[in-house]
Amino acid sequence: MPSTKNLSPRQLSALTAGLLALPISIGIFILTGNIIVGAASLLLIFSGSYGLILFTLEKFIYRKIKLIYKLIHQTKATKKEEVYFKYILPQKSIDEVREDVEKWGEKRNEEIELLKKNEAYRKEFLQNLAHEFKTPIFAIQGYVDTLLNGAMEDMAIRKKFLENAAKNVDRLVNLMNDLDEISTLERGEQLLYKQNFITQDLIREIFESLSIKTHNKNIRTTIKKGCESPIMVFADKEKIRMVLINLVENATKYGKPNGSIVASVYKIDEKNVLIEISDDGIGIEEEHLGRIFERFYRTDAARSRDKGGTGLGLAICKHIVEAHGQSIHVRSTPDVGTTIGFTLESRRD
Missing domain, CATH: 3.30.565.10 (Histidine kinase-like ATPase, C-terminal domain)
Known part of the structure; x- marks a missing residue:
């Protein structure tokens, strides 16, 4: 006998119908004293209960489960999925369906955590990028402003400030070249010889x-x-x-x-x-x-x-x-x- 935790809808319906039909038919047999009437009662009650319970499970409970599966997939069902929903899914036990949903939930949680990490990484990257550009730009701005405000007349200061500004320009150029290189590599556009x-x-x-x-x-x-x-x-x-x-x-x-x-x-x-x-x-x-x-x-x-x-x-x-x-x-x-x-x-x- 299959475990009661892993019964399919048909097995669950049969078990429930049997549990209902057996005591009732025994009661009828005791009251009537006719074994044929008792057996006929058992057959009729079992058949009727089985059909009603299975109908209820498939039309109401599994209909809701199908909707849950469709929401999980978040897409219009393909023909293959429709076959799955119609023939395979109803054969699954409630525990098997629960396991499927739990696996889906775990996968979604992993994706959410990855998105959170990527978002944190993106924010940190943009912050670092802004800082990397800001430092040499502000330095160049400071040297140029100082020169324009009168320091240009002093030959020694002018040369020193221009050399420092040139170094920061080189730093910006190197930064742009490295960013361009890494962007090309990430896009897979860099050919290898x-x-x-x-x-x-x-x-x-x-x-x-x-x-x-x-x-x-x-x-x-x-x-x-x-x-x-x-x-x-x-x-x-x-x-x-x-x-x-x-x-x-x-x-x-x-x-x-x-x-x-x-x-x-x-x-x-x-x-x-x-x-x-x-x-x-x-x-x-x-x-x-x-x-x-x-x-x-x-x-x-x-x-x-x-x-x-x-x-x-x-x-x-x-x-x-x-x-x-x-x-x-x-x-x-x-x-x-x-x-x-x-x-x-x-x-x-």
Whole structure:
């Protein structure tokens, strides 16, 4: 016998009709003393009760349930859904219907929570964007106003203020370029020109191109011992160059003086290669690790802005790596250092 918690409408109707018909027919048999009359009463009462109860369930209760399902789907029912409502849904027990509604409710709650998070993220992003633009614009405005109000006559001040204004203009241009780059990546409009190239060669080129910055802090750049053997990947070389430049620049900004930046390259399997850039700098608190690839997210706003940059570098790295169908990750411990790694496809023959 099926569990009473999972009875279909027909089973529920039959059970209820039986519970009604059996005692009544027994009573009739006792009163009449005729077994044929008792059996006929049982059959008639059971049939009548079954039909009435099933009619009530399907026409009233399940009609309401069908409306609930249609409201859940929020669309005009397709032919497939109409078949479902007509033939399959009436076979479900009330508990099964309740489970369906609960699952739908949980899914809607998840969507609502995601929308709330996205809304909070949007507000934070707009606030950060406004701040990123406001800072250099106000600085330029201040320098220009000061020059127009008489400071232009002093050659030394004029040159200094114009140089500072030019730096802030460069900052705005970099910000616009980064925003344009990340918007293109997000829309999936950035074409990838993949080719085979040796990872270590590209890393050495980047170490050389950023040697002035690393030399100023006396930071040593190396490829990890055991990772020197050439490993070839299949990717957009210039896009990966951008990723590695961002990672090495970040490691330089937040690395400690007289420290080191170490690049590691590992062949995970026949299909994937792991590239990591590690520093021994200030590190990142665990609470920030999940958000460092967000646009404009800064673990320490004041200190980060003093270091320069647009706050979009890691977000661009993430989009470039994901555009390759790969992933990027971070490991960090405060005052120990940070390692950011990403995977790429192995060489193609």
